[in-house]
Amino acid sequence: MxxxxxxxxxxxxxxxxxxxxxxxxxxxxxxxxxxxxxxxxxxFDPAELEGYLSRFRRYLSADLGYDQRRVAQTLFQYGRTKGIIHDLIARHLRVDEGVRADPEAIVVTVGAQEALHLLLRALRAEPRDVALAVAPTYVGFTGAARLMDLPVLPVASGTSGVDLADLRARLLQARADGLRPRCLYVVPDFANPTGISLDLPTRYRLLEAAREERLLLIEDNPYGAFTGQDGRLPTLRSLDTGAQVAYVGSFAKTVLPGARVGYVVADQRVRGRGHGYFADELGKIKSMVTVNTSPLSQAIVAGHLLAHDFSVIRANxxxxxxxxxxxxxxxxxxxxxxxxxxxxxxxxxxxxxxxxxxxxxxxxxxxxxxxxxxxxxxxxxxxxxxxxxxxxxxxxxxxxxxxxxxxxxxxxxxxxxxxxxxxxxxxxxx
Amino acid sequence: MxxxxxxxxxxxxxxxxxxxxxxxxxxxxxxxxxxxxxxxxxxFDPAELEGYLSRFRRYLSADLGYDQRRVAQTLFQYGRTKGIIHDLIARHLRVDEGVRADPEAIVVTVGAQEALHLLLRALRAEPRDVALAVAPTYVGFTGAARLMDLPVLPVASGTSGVDLADLRARLLQARADGLRPRCLYVVPDFANPTGISLDLPTRYRLLEAAREERLLLIEDNPYGAFTGQDGRLPTLRSLDTGAQVAYVGSFAKTVLPGARVGYVVADQRVRGRGHGYFADELGKIKSMVTVNTSPLSQAIVAGHLLAHDFSVIRANxxxxxxxxxxxxxxxxxxxxxxxxxxxxxxxxxxxxxxxxxxxxxxxxxxxxxxxxxxxxxxxxxxxxxxxxxxxxxxxxxxxxxxxxxxxxxxxxxxxxxxxxxxxxxxxxxx
The missing domain is CATH 3.90.1150.10 (Aspartate Aminotransferase, domain 1)
Structure with missing residues (x-):
């Protein structure tokens, strides 16, 4: 070879x-x-795993009325491609982020990495397509884009976390070069690797720029729960009124890295598909990448959410x-x-x-x-x-x-x- | 959108x-x-999960000498991209398949589906590349190939499971058309969807044809443990002497679908990379798809293998x-x-x-x-x-x-x- x-x-x-x-x-x-x-x-305590598993089983039987057989099948068999804990994740987003997301617009993924992979796979349609990313950039994004032959154009971070003038200039230049910008990747809270956060005015201005430029923002938020003394700022997704944001979340840092559970909220409507969710397109791709996320892993995250009233922030x-x-x-x-x-x-x-x-x-x-x-x-x-x-x-x-x-x-x-x-x-x- | x-x-x-x-x-x-x-x-019994988890923990502490902290980190943290139970899978392959595989040539994947995805991603290099597959074909293979713009040429199954004359003719035609055949996908045991198995002479002849045509065989074996009264035939991988086979295995049918654990044995040597294993290239791609397979899921499979002396055939x-x-x-x-x-x-x-x-x-x-x-x-x-x-x-x-x-x-x-x-x-x- x-x-x-x-x-x-x-x-x-x-x-x-x-x-x-x-x-x-x-x-x-x-x-x-x-x-x-x-x-x-x-x-981390191995004994807690058992507790979380049985907490989720109790939810399935007591709250959802599943019989014993169906509980076992939910945990052990193949299942729904987009995931089995989407309702619970939607409740978590309401509690911790003030975000109302339709559970059907959520895809549970094998870590945030698979979510990035699915998004890029869906968005990359033609050789002229490019992604943009605030630089320096998490290697999981640039690496996944490289696998798909999708060039990543850097946007300066500046001191505010994203230099909006540079973003506009990059977009103008890319379009002049015959390229088609598909998305901007940004980690608004404590970015990896710089640690920089976007301040509130920058968040509003970024959303405005995205709307004007018809640019999808991929908001990746693995560290949002770990604020400093200044407290939390609202996520881009929570400020978004124009479906400009695909929101990537992760339980790796807040629940358990070894569960490998992340998710993406993608409630953009897709014209040409009966206005179905972008999440459904991502689900189709997922079926050919990993089929579904381990329901056991999902169960552990679900048990954690149930045990902590859906707040990973309070739990952490x-x-x-x-x-x-x-x-x-x-x-x-x-x-x-x-x-x-x-x-x-x-x-x-x-x-x-x-x-x-x-x-x-x-x-x-x-x-x-x-x-x-x-x-x-x-x-x-x-x-x-x-x-x-x-x-x-x-x-x-x-x-x-x-x-x-x-x-x-x-x-x-x-x-x-x-x-x-x-x-x-x-x-x-x- | x-x-x-x-x-x-x-x-x-x-x-x-x-x-x-x-x-x-x-x-x-x-x-x-x-x-x-x-x-x-x-x-399936939820109580068994706990048993398998603690069996694997005992293996880590008693057999490998890990202290309590390292046991917990192995189960709960991020880990080795190619997986943490490669040694145990290699022992299973020796026991059940008579196959000697270097553990370093094994990549543990999120089900067999991710293994197919990684293989196709690695093999698809140019627009002229094509895959071949015995038709009718499992949709997970053709779907993954479609995602990568890799056309799949059908090879007739015939009554023997693969029509070798048709294979040779397809290869000849493809090359005459300027295409580059990269692999043949085959399920030699009880194929999905036909249920057909390759008889022993066909297995030998297929390996011979692959050697002559310099064609990689992707052997997918999810059903091999479930033989009829005629007993088991050796896998292509076990008959392979020329590194012609990338072997895809799955624990979905034999241990637990909900664990989502599969693997690929890819011990082809890659020239231009210090004769490293093809598995290492697959691991690099995996790092950008799912980073690693849930160690918890791997632990459950490992516990099952340990509890059944590495034979999923006897366990099933x-x-x-x-x-x-x-x-x-x-x-x-x-x-x-x-x-x-x-x-x-x-x-x-x-x-x-x-x-x-x-x-x-x-x-x-x-x-x-x-x-x-x-x-x-x-x-x-x-x-x-x-x-x-x-x-x-x-x-x-x-x-x-x-x-x-x-x-x-x-x-x-x-x-x-x-x-x-x-x-x-x-x-x-x-």
């Missing part, structure tokens, strides 16, 4: 990124990981406090180690998992390997979140799943790496 | 098939379903006996209702789930709706398994998950439908 005979996307470094980022922690278990955007897991209150504390410790720890006005700088997100650090040397995969081996600290090269160029001297730091001690140890080791690289640069021939 | 602006595959009836077939039983719960290719489920012995009994009852019931030499005929599979019935009238989706409403019996129009034409007067019947009483009731209702359609045809103007 020849690589040259396989899909050309396989020769793109982008396709390596997700594996690389996912597995680097497995390769270096002794390192302190400032790399992984994982939720904390020391409160204690955990969110820990993330806020970790973020404060990390920012304070950076200040102690890298003096103001020096050659190492960073941004100050108001919540979420990520900080971006700028350093005076190339921070690529090679340096990460060296850092893991010699300094026992992991971080993420920002270049993974750019296209061909960008982010070469930036690191993404995550503090989500660390103890205070690990944060200090990790930063000590990072500071040692920085000192080493500085002195190497000083010794290098000019 | 305009349908005409979306991916053209969404306008292909093929994409409706999987949903339609999956959900028709949900729409008509009072019907007897001779449609669904489901495993029996009355022996009692169930397989029921499938054989059902098939005998169905065949005997057809004989009693439709006399030999008449206008209704069928094939006699030696195992598996499916029988194909030929009738003297069009058996399309419209007639199925009528059959469900008026006669309360479901079956599958064979036209779903063909391309644009074929199977118009054929039905697929499944007897896998029925009681003996349901089989008799279902066949009575089917006979009433046949009688009604016969008399309508007799009354129709010529």
């Amino acid at each position: 020849e690589l040259a005979e396989l899909n050309a996307a396989l020769d793109d470094p982008l396709l390596e990124s997700m594996n690389f980022l996912n597995e680097v922690a497995i390769r270096f278990p002794d390192s302190v990981s400032l790399a992984a955007g994982r939720p904390v897991d020391d409160h 209150a204690a955990v969110a406090t820990r993330y806020r504390r970790n973020m404060s410790l990390m920012l304070a720890g950076l200040e102690r180690r890298f003096p103001a006005g020096g050659d190492v700088t960073w941004n100050v997100p108001s919540g979420g998992f990520f900080i971006v650090l700028s350093v005076p040397f190339r921070a690529d995969d090679g340096l990460l390997e060296h850092s893991a081996r010699e300094h026992k600290v992991l971080w993420t090269p920002m270049s993974h979140f750019y296209g061909r160029t960008g982010g070469e001297t930036q690191l993404r730091l995550s503090c989500s799943s660390l103890t205070p001690e690990d944060i200090e140890t990790g930063l000590d080791r990072l500071a040692a790496l920085v000192a080493e690289q500085r002195s190497r640069a000083a010794q290098a021939p000019r | 305009e349908l005409a602006e979306l991916n053209a595959a969404l306008d292909d009836p093929l994409l409706e098939s999987m949903n339609f077939l999956n959900e028709v039983a949900i729409r008509f719960p009072d019907s007897v379903s001779l449609a669904a290719g489901r495993p029996v489920d009355d022996h 012995a009692a169930v397989a006996t029921r499938y054989r009994r059902n098939m005998s009852l169905m065949l005997a019931g057809l004989e009693r209702r439709f006399p030999a030499g008449g206008d209704v005929t069928w094939n006699v599979p030696s195992g598996g789930f499916f029988i194909v019935l030929s009738v003297p009238f069009r058996a399309d989706d419209g007639l199925l709706e009528h059959s469900a409403r008026e006669h309360k019996v479901l079956w599958t129009p064979m036209s779903h398994f063909y391309g644009r034409t074929g199977g118009e007067t054929q039905l697929r019947l499944s007897c896998s998950s029925l009681t003996p009483e349901d089989i008799e009731t279902g066949l009575d209702r089917l006979a009433a439908l046949v009688a009604e359609q016969r008399s309508r045809a007799a009354q129709a103007p010529r």
